[in-house]
Amino acid sequence: MKIAVCIKRVPxxxxxxxxxxxxxxxxxxxxxxxxxxxDEYAVEEALKLKEGAGAGEVVVVSIGPDAAQETIRxxxxxxxxxxxxxxxxxxxxxxxxxxxxxxxxxxxxxYDLVLFGKMAIDDSSHGVGPMVAELLGLPCVSAVAHLxxxxxxxxxxxxxxxxxxxxxxxxxxVITADKGLNEPRxxxxxxxxxxxxxxxxxxxxxxxxxGIEVVRLSPPAERKAGRIVGEGPDAVSxxxxxxxxxxxxx
Amino acid sequence: MANVIAVLEQREGALKRVSHEALTAARGLADAxxxxxxxxxxxxxxxxxxxxxxxxxxxTFMAADDALRLYQADRYAQIAAAQVGAGGYAAxxxxxxxxxxxxxxxxxxxLGCPLAADVTSVTHEGGVVVTRPVFAGKANYTLRITGQRCxxxxxxxxxxxxxxxxxxxxxxxxxxxxDKAAVAKTLEIKQPERAxxxxxxxxxxxxxxxxxxDAESFKLIEDLADAVGGAVGASRAVVDAGWRPHAEQVGxxxxxxxxxxxxxxxxxxxxxxxxGIRTAKTIVAVNKDPDAPxxxxxxxxIVGDLFEIVPRLTExxxxxxxx
Numbered sequence: 001m002k003i004a005v006c007i008k009r010v011p012x013x014x015x016x017x018x019x020x021x022x023x024x025x026x027x028x029x030x031x032x033x034x035x036x037x038x039d040e041y042a043v044e045e046a047l048k049l050k051e052g053a054g055a056g057e058v059v060v061v062s063i064g065p066d067a068a069q070e071t072i073r074x075x076x077x078x079x080x081x082x083x084x085x086x087x088x089x090x091x092x093x094x095x096x097x098x099x100x101x102x103x104x105x106x107x108x109x110x111y112d113l114v115l116f117g118k119m120a121i122d123d124s125s126h127g128v129g130p131m132v133a134e135l136l137g138l139p140c141v142s143a144v145a146h147l148x149x150x151x152x153x154x155x156x157x158x159x160x161x162x163x164x165x166x167x168x169x170x171x172x173x174v175i176t177a178d179k180g181l182n183e184p185r186x187x188x189x190x191x192x193x194x195x196x197x198x199x200x201x202x203x204x205x206x207x208x209x210x211g212i213e214v215v216r217l218s219p220p221a222e223r224k225a226g227r228i229v230g231e232g233p234d235a236v237s238x239x240x241x242x243x244x245x246x247x248x249x250x
Numbered sequence: 251m252a253n254v255i256a257v258l259e260q261r262e263g264a265l266k267r268v269s270h271e272a273l274t275a276a277r278g279l280a281d282a283x284x285x286x287x288x289x290x291x292x293x294x295x296x297x298x299x300x301x302x303x304x305x306x307x308x309x310t311f312m313a314a315d316d317a318l319r320l321y322q323a324d325r326y327a328q329i330a331a332a333q334v335g336a337g338g339y340a341a342x343x344x345x346x347x348x349x350x351x352x353x354x355x356x357x358x359x360x361l362g363c364p365l366a367a368d369v370t371s372v373t374h375e376g377g378v379v380v381t382r383p384v385f386a387g388k389a390n391y392t393l394r395i396t397g398q399r400c401x402x403x404x405x406x407x408x409x410x411x412x413x414x415x416x417x418x419x420x421x422x423x424x425x426x427x428x429d430k431a432a433v434a435k436t437l438e439i440k441q442p443e444r445a446x447x448x449x450x451x452x453x454x455x456x457x458x459x460x461x462x463x464d465a466e467s468f469k470l471i472e473d474l475a476d477a478v479g480g481a482v483g484a485s486r487a488v489v490d491a492g493w494r495p496h497a498e499q500v501g502x503x504x505x506x507x508x509x510x511x512x513x514x515x516x517x518x519x520x521x522x523x524x525x526g527i528r529t530a531k532t533i534v535a536v537n538k539d540p541d542a543p544x545x546x547x548x549x550x551x552i553v554g555d556l557f558e559i560v561p562r563l564t565e566x567x568x569x570x571x572x573x
Contacts, residue, residue, distance in 0.1 A: 013502045013522040017388035026389065037503050093382075093393060094364040095355065119351075121502050123384050125367040127355040130323075134359035139434035140323065142352045145496070159497050160348035161448035163441050165321065169434035179489075179503060180496045211364035211397030215379065218390050220528050226549035228540070233562040235552045239534065240566045242550055247532045249454075249511040250478070250570060 001056035003046040004106055005080065005115045006132070007039040009064050009071040010122040017219075024214045033067065035074045038117025040184035041177035046115050047079045048182060049149060057081050061105060063098055063205050065089050076195035077187030083198065086205035094210030095127030101205045102128065103135035116176040118143040126176075133174035141167045145180040252340035253285040257330050257353065258302065259345050260293040263319075268345035268451065270305045270411035272404050275372050276343045277306030277414050282374035283340055290333050290423075292326050294319040299420045306414035315425035320436040321349050325425070327356035333423055335361060339399055341378050346403035347451070358401040365401045366393055370408040370508075370529065378402070386502035386525040406451045407508040408529075447481035449498055450505040454480030454512075455530075457500055458488065461516020461537065461556055465493035470560045471515060477567045483507070485517045501526035516556045519544030536560065 011017065012032040020027040035043075043060070050056040058080040062068045065087070072083035086101055106114055114136075116129035126142065133140030145164075146157035152171045157164050159178065187195070229239045243250045256276040258269035273289060280287035289307035291297050291314075299310040313329045334342050334357065342357060344350040346368040358365035369380040370390075378395040380402060449455055456478065458471040468482070475482045484494035486501050500507055502522035512530035516537060517523060524547055527533060535548035536556050545551045552559055 011385065013386075014520070015385075016521065017385045019389060026385075093366075093391065095367075096358060096362070096364060099355075099359060121386065123367075123382075124386065124506075125355075125365065126351040127358070127365050127367055130352055130355040131359040131365075134327070134356050140352075140356075141434055143348060157440075158348065160321075160439065161451055162446060163439040165348075165439055166437045167323075167434050168437055173434070178496070179499070211395055211400065212366060213394045213396050215392040215394050217384075218392070220383070220387055220390055223528070223533075223547045224549075226533070226545070226547075226551060228545065228551045228553060230552060232552070232554040233558045235554070236559060236562045236566050239550055239552055239563070240570055243511070243532070243534070244570060247511075247549065249532045250567065 001049060001053045001112050002110055003049060003056065003113045003115060004059045004061055004109060004111045005039070005042045005046045005075065006102055006128070007043065007060055007062045007071060007075055008036045008120045009033050009062065009068040010036045010120050013037065013121055019217050019219055023216050025217060033071070035071050036117050036120045038119060038121070038177055038179070041179065041181045042115035042117050043075045043078050043080060044182045044184040045147060045177055046113070049113070059084065059109070061086065061102065063088055063091060063101060069200060069202065072200055073195050074187065076198045076200070077191040078185055079191060081198065083200040085200065085202045087202055088205040088207045091207065092210045092212060093123060093214065094212040095125045095131055097208040097210045099128045099131035099135055101207055103132050106132065107136060112171050114138070114172070114174045116174070118176040118178045129174055129176035136174070138172055138174050139169040140174040141169060142176040143178040144175050145178045147175060147181065252283045253288060253337065254280040254283065254341045254343065255288040255290055255334060255337060255339045256343040257290045259347060259349050260291065260297055263294050263297055265291070265297065265301050266345070267411065268347055268406050271406065271409045272343045272345050273302060273305035273307055274412045275404050275409045279341060279372050279374060279378070285340070288337065290330060292318055292329050300418045303416045303418040304413055305411060306416060308416050309419045309421065311421050311423045313423050313425045318425060320439060322436055323352055323356065324433050326353055327360060329423065329425065330357050331360035341372070341399065342401045343372070344401065344403045346405050350403050354401050354403040361399065361401070363397050363399050363401060364395055366395065367403045368405050369402055370405050372402055372404070383506065383529070386506050386522065387528040388525045405508065407453070449481045449483045449500060450507055452481035453510045454478045455483045455500070455507055455509045456480050456513040456515065457483030457485065457517060458515045459485035459517030460487045462488065468493065470557070474513065474560055474564045477564045477571070478511070480511070485523055486520070514544050514548065515560060517544055518542040519547065
């Protein structure tokens with residue numbers, strides 16, 4: 001089984017986000033970057049499927065700056081076999097150009113499965129996975145929390161509002177991973193050492209400009225300071241009163 | 251003059267509230283562009299198009315087929331792209347729900363146009379302009395679409411549905427049935443044992459954190475949620491501990507929520523959690539630590555033992571609602 005996993009380098013979820021001087025991007029000074037958390041589930045699932053099949057190859061593909069090599073190495077340390085960095089210093093906010101570059105890279109790769117995280121935690125567009133599937137003409141199930149692959153068919157469950165959708169599909173296919181799909185492994189020291197020697201190809205990504213331009217990036221409106229209504233259960237009456245008559249939300 | 255179309259979401263043959271929100275946004279954008287607002291409904295036969303007209307649709311296109319009762323991604327995308335392509339729309343609005351987050355990028359890819367996902371506002375200033383929270387709300391992009399058309403998915407609860415009644419005009423469109431077999435097939439929707447509102451769509455959310463001490467204590471959260479008619483939410487810590495399902499997680503690796511009223515019970519307020527609740531209208535915090543970061547964003551706070559406070563709160567809210 002040959003599996004591609006598309007991953008992204010993103011600011012850590014605990015990072016404080018500051019707007020850069022130009023007012024159009026984040027100030028990356030001092031920001032820690034990590035492998036997108038949802039992509040960890042995708043990498044783990046690929047490794048599990050390969051291990052279950054007893055043979056196969058897991059290729060990690062990323063679009064991003066040179067520093068994304070480090071992110072790819074993280075996935076290689078988890079156990080992926082090879083990496084490809086499609087180098088682009090600036091990746092815009094329109095997911096379509098990104099999907100086009102990935103689709104072109106994956107098209108003739110002979111992949112049985114292409115995995116993504118359901119979204120990147122930086123721009124949360126949920127877009128690139130389903131777009132790549134459309135461009136490649138492959139079936140796609142997004143935000144998958146349970147996956148079974150047997151022979152050349154698969155069954156996936158995805159959480160929707162108030163229920164779980166069960167979807168059947170044939171391979172090759174595109175799957176985007178949600179939390180709950182598995183428990184991603186931590187790279188072991190041996191894996192980290194081995195990852196340094198694994199092949200990582202770097203080539204330039206020919207990204208189209210896309211159809212979205214940034215007017216500005218702004219910090220969110222500060223919430224107005226609230227108040228402590230009181231201490232302990234005796235403060236409950238005052239709270240209910242405030243919710244009814246002041247905030248008018250009850 | 252350019253028209254706008256909203257692709258609506260139905261469940262069990264009825265339009266969801268998020269569809270009214272998408273229509274309201276489409277109506278506003280169409281008015282700004284001097285065009286018409288249209289609706290596309292994909293689903294089983296018998297859906298009331300008058301519901302779309304009530305929220306401002308000048309015309310409603312219906313792809314009615316009982317085989318489209320559930321979300322069949324490939325067919326839905328095919329139908330939507332064909333309709334949008336034929337109609338020459340400036341913008342396609344889709345609710346940013348589980349369905350819409352899957353459908354919107356497919357439509358954009360088929361049409362070769364940009365996607366602005368999970369936006370909280372859509373306007374027109376020399377082009378379609380959207381507000382797009384990123385980093386789970388730690389910053390907001392204002393973006394302008396430079397292309398001739400675009401797909402925009404709209405965050406639930408970001409736009410208040412407003413009636414703007416038009417006389418219903420309905421046109422049937424082909425259901426894309428025979429020409430291409432669906433490549434992925436949705437078989438069923440499994441319902442949870444206890445019917446629950448979704449945390450991202452609910453108008454009231456009662457969320458619990460590590461302060462609850464164990465999974466069993468979430469009964470207190472469920473009771474309060476029942477009393478206020480809200481959804482149960484959870485912090486990352488308790489989801490990671492396996493006390494609650496991921497579906498309920500609020501924050502940067504869970505759901506970003508914008509309810510009218512948010513209760514944070516025993517949640518100290520990690521950065522990634524606070525980011526996910528920033529657009530809630532009213533936040534109430536109950537925590538034993540007066541210095542917990544949650545109190546910096548809460549509109550109302552009570553300091554103390556949640557095991558004493560929450561049952562009293564549930565009781566008083568029940569009484570207030572009865573009275």
